[in-house]
Amino acid sequence: MTLALRSPAHSSDTGGGRLPLLDVLRGTAILGTLMTNVWVFTSPGAEWGFLQNGSGHAGYGSVPAAAESLFQLVANGKSFSMLTILFGVGLAIQFDSAARRGEPWPGRYRWRALFLFAEGTVHFVLVFAWDVLMGYAVTALLVAWLLARSIRTQRRVMWWAAGLHLTMMCALTALLIRTGGNTGGGSGGGVSQRVVDLYAEGSYLDQIAFRLETAIVLRLEPVLAFALMVFLFLLGVRLFRAGAFAMDATGRRIRVRMLGWGLGLGAPLSAVSAVGGGDLILLERYCAAPLVAVGYIGLIGAVVSRIRRPGPLTTGLTSVGRTALSAYVLQNLMCMLLCYGIGLGLTARWGDTGRPWWVMGLWAGVCAVLMVGSTLWLRRFSAGPLESVQKWALRRR
DSSP states (O other): OOOOOOOHHHHHHHTTSOOHHHHHHHHHHHHHHHHHHHHHHTSTTHHHHHHHTOOSOOOSSSHHHHHHHHHHHHHTTHHHHHHHHHHHHHHHHHHHHHHHHTOOSSTTHHHHHHHHHHHHHHHHHHTOTTOSHHHHHHHHHHHHHHHTSOHHHHHHHHHHHHHHHHHHHHHHHHHHHHHTOOOOOSSSTTSOHHHHHHHHHOOHHHHHHHHHHTHHHHTHHHHHTHHHHHHHHHHHHHHHHHTTTSSSHHHHHHHHHHHHHHHHHHHHHHHHHHHTOGGGHHHIIIIIHHHHHHHHHHHHHHHHTTOSSOOHHHHHHHHHHHTHHHHHHHHHHHHHHHHSTTTTOHHHHHTTTTTTHHHHHHHHHHHHHHHHHHHHHHHHOSSOHHHHHHHHHHHHO
């Protein structure tokens, strides 16, 4: 088995230690996923209702509609792509750690990926149907195998995956335009009343049964985005080895280029796709958004590099990043208990009253709880709750 070589820049920059910027980026991406998911939790019929009613923006005809659309536009697909890139970075770190210890690869990492898949399955069944962990676990197994191959092979697969993904998204978008496939208006009128009642008044066991019943449809995103995830994983590996996350001159130079190319190309494409309506939703979420995510990484890196003394925001984001798995699951669990009828039932109680302001407030409140809670937790423990369970299970294995 041929192990891929690390670049000299990477070896000198990290030395096997933590890169602070990665924690801030990971924390931002975790809270960013909630910027998208909070609209799912607060929609009539939750995940299934969001699909039935169309997942496009609310439009720009009024101040509330424009605020909702812009709020969604900032995060839709971008946080998913950023988190995917960072997952690839984490995989590269695991690979290098195994190489330093002289361990075979993928070796024990297979069990880590399988454990993540199991965690994602439980999360899907019990909490939230739009789970990303299962897709990441499957992609990680493939990319882990690729890391033991040559750099040339990795680059070929990376660009083949990008080409396949773009071809598929363009073909599906052409089909949507031709058939008018995404016509949801965002008002709730297209949602089955049975599904609305299920999440507003139904039992927890009934909701679990419904997720299992509709699992094939609700699990389509990882299938649609699999080639994109392979590309972004390998992009994360490549950026990490180039030193893009180090706080030295090389890292700053790479991040400036990421900021320019990512936002320079991605932001206009994302805006045009959003204005183009629901028929362009695939281009917005799965083509323009990854470019914007690269720009976000460059922008956040530029800001962090200028911070001399971390404040509450930086500390909170770092803490969430260090407990990313626990924070991701907890934010969805909190929203489920706050929005569904099995908890406070805010979706049915408030509905369109005060929307989108109460939804944005919900997002901000959950983010504050996660940042404060994770900071306090790390003062006593070295890792998040689920991270600790994962380490314990892998040690047992």
